[in-house]
Amino acid sequence: LVLQTILVGDSGVGKTSLLVQFDQGKFIPGSFSATVGIGFTVMVTVDNAKVKLQIWDTAGQERFRSVTHAYYRDAHALLLLYDITSRSSFDNIRAWLTEIHEYAQSDVVIMLLGNKADMNSERAIRRDEGERLAREYSVPFMETSAKTGVNVELAFTAVAKDLKSRAIEHPNEPKFKIHEYIEAQKEKSGCCSYF
Numbered sequence: 224l225v226l227q228t229i230l231v232g233d234s235g236v237g238k239t240s241l242l243v244q245f246d247q248g249k250f251i252p253g254s255f256s257a258t259v260g261i262g263f264t265v266m267v268t269v270d271n272a273k274v275k276l277q278i279w280d281t282a283g284q285e286r287f288r289s290v291t292h293a294y295y296r297d298a299h300a301l302l303l304l305y306d307i308t309s310r311s312s313f314d315n316i317r318a319w320l321t322e323i324h325e326y327a328q329s330d331v332v333i334m335l336l337g338n339k340a341d342m343n344s345e346r347a348i349r350r351d352e353g354e355r356l357a358r359e360y361s362v363p364f365m366e367t368s369a370k371t372g373v374n375v376e377l378a379f380t381a382v383a384k385d386l387k388s389r390a391i392e393h394p395n396e397p398k399f400k401i402h403e404y405i406e407a408q409k410e411k412s413g414c415c416s417y418f
């Protein structure tokens with residue numbers, strides 16, 4: 224079972240940095256060159272079972288857009304990022320969602336992430352704006368930081384859990400509810416007093 228996950232969002236929101244933080248547990252400052260379809264696989268343990276996540280990084284720049292479209296079709300999950308210090312990256316989320324609905328499978332798992340949560344003093348998007356947008360589209364939401372690592376693991380493991388519960392039928396078990404899971408984990412990690 225290999226679950227395909229792709230990272231999308233405007234150039235500079237921190238997709239590659241988030242992936243590096245998840246993979247290596249560190250933040251490498253400075254911009255990465257615009258990335259085109261870099262993929263790697265990680266094993267994530269979900270309820271004592273190992274799930275293989277294949278994660279694809281994409282480039283946010285417009286000129287790479289046709290390459291990105293090719294990844295949508297096979298994706299089981301999409302992590303859609305904006306940068307909390309960039310109003311335009313947030314405003315573009317609607318356009319990204321339109322594109323996702325056009326090219327991705329209709330049952331794709333989408334998670335909205337407001338990245339760079341460590342840059343609170345330069346914040347342009349309040350957290351409740353992110354929450355409201357996510358509610359409008361019925362997608363889970365959290366703020367992350369590729370720099371400090373806050374919520375980075377949670378974002379990927381929540382997606383893995385959701386995908387696994389969909390891929391494997393458990394007729395006698397209650398359906399996994401990603402929203403509730405995330406809210407419970409956020410409280411546990413005490414993440415939210417951080418902001």
Ligand SMILES: Nc1nc2c(ncn2[C@@H]2O[C@H](COP(=O)(O)OP(=O)(O)OP(=O)(O)O)[C@@H](O)[C@H]2O)c(=O)[nH]1
Binds near residue numbers: 234241256341367
């Ligand atoms: N403070 C802070 N800086 C970040 C964070 N995530 C990324 N950055 C910085 O933001 C810039 C862009 O990060 P990238 O990871 O290259 O962005 P990207 O989304 O992959 O951009 P493209 O590949 O062009 O689409 C870099 O200078 C990163 O160091 C974060 O969580 N906090």
Ligand SMILES: [Mg+2]
Binds near residue numbers: 239240256257258281
């Ligand atoms: Mg990148």
